[in-house]
Amino acid sequence: MLEVLTNKTGMDMKWLNNSEKLKFIISGALTNAIGFSLYLIFVEFGMHPKISMSVLYWSSVFFTFFVNRTFVFNSKANPLLAVSKYLAVYLMGYFFSMSFMSFLLDELTLNHVYSIIIANCLMAVYFYFMQKYLVFK
8 A cells, every 4th residue: 555655646655664653643633633623612612722722632641541552552561650651741742732832822923723733743743752662662
């Protein structure tokens, strides 16, 4: 299948051969699509973008722990140790994400939709490496 993608797009898609990365992308895309839809609904009904992002961030943390532990990384790591590392990684990620989103919203006056998309894309890279090499190792 990757050969077909490479031939049709002209792009090198070999990095997707690693099913772990592909699973992370798929599960993250689905989780973010649901979360982003809820975010837009919450903001539409009057919730402030930063509060909406906070509520959805922490609710998705618990869901993604189980998905990433079992589906993406197939981890056999001690569950209590993994949870504590996971929460520490996501707490740091939360502060980085909120700081970055605040900068985009308040300093650059970027639209809240673009701000959350940019912040989420940057955080996806951080979360992949932290989970792969620290949390679910």
